[in-house]
Amino acid sequence: MNQLKEALETLKETGVRITPQRHAILEYLINSMSHPTADDIYKALEGKFPNMSVATVYNNLRVFREVGLVKELTYGDASARFDFVTSHHYHVICESCGKIVDFHYPGLNEVEQLASHVTGFKVNNHRMEVYGTCPECTSKEVH
Amino acid sequence: MNQLKEALETLKETGVRITPQRHAILEYLINSMSHPTADDIYKALEGKFPNMSVATVYNNLRVFREVGLVKELTYGDASARFDFVTSHHYHVICESCGKIVDFHYPGLNEVEQLASHVTGFKVNNHRMEVYGTCPECTSKEVH
DNA sequence: TAAACTAATTATAACAATTATAATTTAAGA
DNA sequence: TCTTAAATTATAATTGTTATAATTAGTTTA
Ligand SMILES: [Mn+2]
Ligand SMILES: [Mn+2]
Ligand SMILES: [Zn+2]
Ligand SMILES: [Zn+2]
Numbered sequence: 001m002n003q004l005k006e007a008l009e010t011l012k013e014t015g016v017r018i019t020p021q022r023h024a025i026l027e028y029l030i031n032s033m034s035h036p037t038a039d040d041i042y043k044a045l046e047g048k049f050p051n052m053s054v055a056t057v058y059n060n061l062r063v064f065r066e067v068g069l070v071k072e073l074t075y076g077d078a079s080a081r082f083d084f085v086t087s088h089h090y091h092v093i094c095e096s097c098g099k100i101v102d103f104h105y106p107g108l109n110e111v112e113q114l115a116s117h118v119t120g121f122k123v124n125n126h127r128m129e130v131y132g133t134c135p136e137c138t139s140k141e142v143h
Numbered sequence: 144m145n146q147l148k149e150a151l152e153t154l155k156e157t158g159v160r161i162t163p164q165r166h167a168i169l170e171y172l173i174n175s176m177s178h179p180t181a182d183d184i185y186k187a188l189e190g191k192f193p194n195m196s197v198a199t200v201y202n203n204l205r206v207f208r209e210v211g212l213v214k215e216l217t218y219g220d221a222s223a224r225f226d227f228v229t230s231h232h233y234h235v236i237c238e239s240c241g242k243i244v245d246f247h248y249p250g251l252n253e254v255e256q257l258a259s260h261v262t263g264f265k266v267n268n269h270r271m272e273v274y275g276t277c278p279e280c281t282s283k284e285v286h
Numbered sequence: 287t288a289a290a291c292t293a294a295t296t297a298t299a300a301c302a303a304t305t306a307t308a309a310t311t312t313a314a315g316a
Numbered sequence: 317t318c319t320t321a322a323a324t325t326a327t328a329a330t331t332g333t334t335a336t337a338a339t340t341a342g343t344t345t346a
Binding site (some may be wrong): 160 | 319323324325326332333334
Binding site for chain 1 (some may be wrong): 331332333334335341342343
């Protein structure tokens with residue numbers, strides 16, 4: 001696939017070694033249309049890599065984040081989720097089942113500017129998520 | 144103080160017992176102009192309550208959240224922060240020192256509506272934070 | 287291609303934030 | 317004051333993640 005090739009190219013350019021584990025983690029991230037946790041990835045690959053350490057998954061996700069290949073979505077108690085970076089988008093999250101769905105919206109530059117102006121902060125970026133109930137969970141609700 | 148009185152009244156109305164610990168935690172939350180962690184609160188009150196358990200702090204913060212008195216701000220690895228609920232506002236967070244500063248901005252209803260329309264979710268609320276560097280940290284930077 | 291160098295992986299332990307458990311204490315109403 | 321359910325305490329358990337140190341394996345260089 002094209003995205004995988006480009007990702008491997010990015011690793012090569014930044015001097016990050018390409019190992020079978022990294023290849024497999026990237027491949028999984030790109031192909032899974034979801035937003036997996038480190039443990040999801042670990043479990044999904046344990047057939048192919050029975051000896052892979054969970055630390056390897058975490059280490060490599062951090063490397064991928066550092067070179068800009070993935071975004072880490074962090075939440076309170078729950079485990080972090082990882083998103084292979086394509087175009088800029090936001091997420092809507094189901095409070096019932098935890099599903100995360102992408103949606104596109106122009107960046108909130110105005111909010112960043114106002115925050116900067118009002119607080120004197122040098123603003124770098126922002127985080128925005130919408131919470132609600134997904135169609136599947138809504139239809140399952142008692143009525 | 145007025146806010147404390149109202150908060151205690153809310154507890155009474157919802158049938159939540161008012162204990163010295165709860166009184167002190169609420170008082171601390173209202174008076175501290177910051178966004179303390181559970182441990183901040185625990186440490187701040189250990190003079191007055193040498194035997195208070197950290198579980199009590201967590202339990203009561205959960206109770207306060209459930210009756211709508213406080214908001215819990217959750218982050219990835221770092222510990223949660225708690226904000227006594229006054230008016231609706233957003234936060235700008237310093238990536239260097241962790242400081243959290245309030246700022247006001249009209250709610251992002253349009254984003255919620257678009258997300259709902261595009262994904263079919265029943266939308267309840269959203270989360271938005273701006274990240275950057277606070278004036279103090281900016282002036283400390285090497286140049 | 288082989289050796290050398292260094293980064294990556296593994297196994298394991300440690301950590302930190304939070305929650306569960308069970309015994310004891312206490313707030314609030316009768 | 318008595319009663320009772322709720323709250324607190326002390327402690328252990330849990331969970332997600334990171335640190336450590338020994339081993340393995342990419343990549344470079346000769
Ligand atoms: Mn996404
Ligand atoms: Mn606030
Ligand atoms: Zn759902
Ligand atoms: Zn700062």
